[in-house]
Amino acid sequence: MTETTIDEVLAELAALEDPSVREVNRRRGDDHGVNLSRLRAVAKRLKTQHGLAVGLWATEDTAARLLAVLLCRPKSFGRQELDAMVRQGREPKIHDWLVNYVVKKSPHAEELRVAWTADPDQVVASAGWALTTERVAKKPEGLDLPGLLDTIEADMKDAPDRLQWAMNHTLTQIGIEHADHRARAIDIGERLEVLKDYPTPPNCTSPYAPAWINEMVSRRGGA
Template sequence: MAAEDTTPDLAEVTAELAALDDPRARAVNERHGDDHGVNLGRLRALAKRIGTRHELARELWATGDTAARLLALLVCRPKAFGRDELDAMMRGARTPKVRDWLVGNVVRKSPHVEELRVAWTADPDPAVASAGWALTADRVEKRPDGLDLPGLLDTIEAEMKDAPEPLQWAMNTCLARIGIEHAEHRARALGIGERLQVLRDYPTSPGCTSPYAPVWIAEMVRRRQSA
């Protein structure tokens, strides 16, 4: 007799997600623009129990539910998505956490990452463009060969000050990464940050580094030099 298949299906998984919904977690998440109430630790534990299930991931994504989409991004096979599929997923992502996990957990591992990075960075949709700039910041740090760093600084200098918040954050991260990783561009990166004053007054918890680029750059360089 064949063994009974105990792998959960879409209905069972969505029911479990509904059972995990916590009003207190939902209230916290909603303050950050995320419309779900599932504790992320419990979500990751559920994903670990399910394992890699790419077709289930597609079904979860298609529900449009934020918690289901986050779970989908944990149980999918990143390299199995096509370029146009990933582009559509980014454009359909409604919340910051879904966009962040889509970029960090899936697109960065995709064979289409560079093509999407280039296309998204120039996109008129600020949410899509912020994903492109996040991927650019990642490449500045890890694979800078072939990047036009002076050109990136030109764009940041011209556009970051008035960019919408998510795009401004991503461009600021790229600015800081250029200053931290590339000593030959550090003075200019510091100068741009000082002139634009973006995130200068952002509240920072004790022990954390300010996202204000001049402070961020100086602190990370100091740590490396003293290591």
């Protein structure tokens, strides 16, 4: 894709800018003002265009990077490219979409999971834990679940916010999916009290691990 095409897309995204959306996103730590439904509509029209996606990512504009995630071919990125992207895309929504829509579909996901989980950068480490949560739920074979619980028990309480949230999700997923580790997962959650007082809207499940585990297990009939 030519630079003109990138410029045209950037102009379209700029025209979709909404100050009220930007303000809501700002409170969440994001820095774009494009309604995500409209962004997805742009992506649906443009369809998959990996070259354009790479160019949009390089602009460093948050809305452009979100669109890039929707336009790219996840399996076309090399390991080093994905590692660089997760370190660059630090805004919460970019990080979330990049991990869930791109990295999880990559043949490099497991290698990156192992490397990222031990990374000193909390944003990168949180990506590793997000991939670990995915494996706990969908492909737990070969995972050291007791070892993961050991790490969570030792490190989650004092972890920075985004890393703490990701580790808590792994803890919860272990408790939900693996009955033989459920009691320990709940016990860790009760003792650490991470997110115990997190404000939760009515009819929503609390992110506090014991409550989340018990709610999801109950919905499944206690299995």
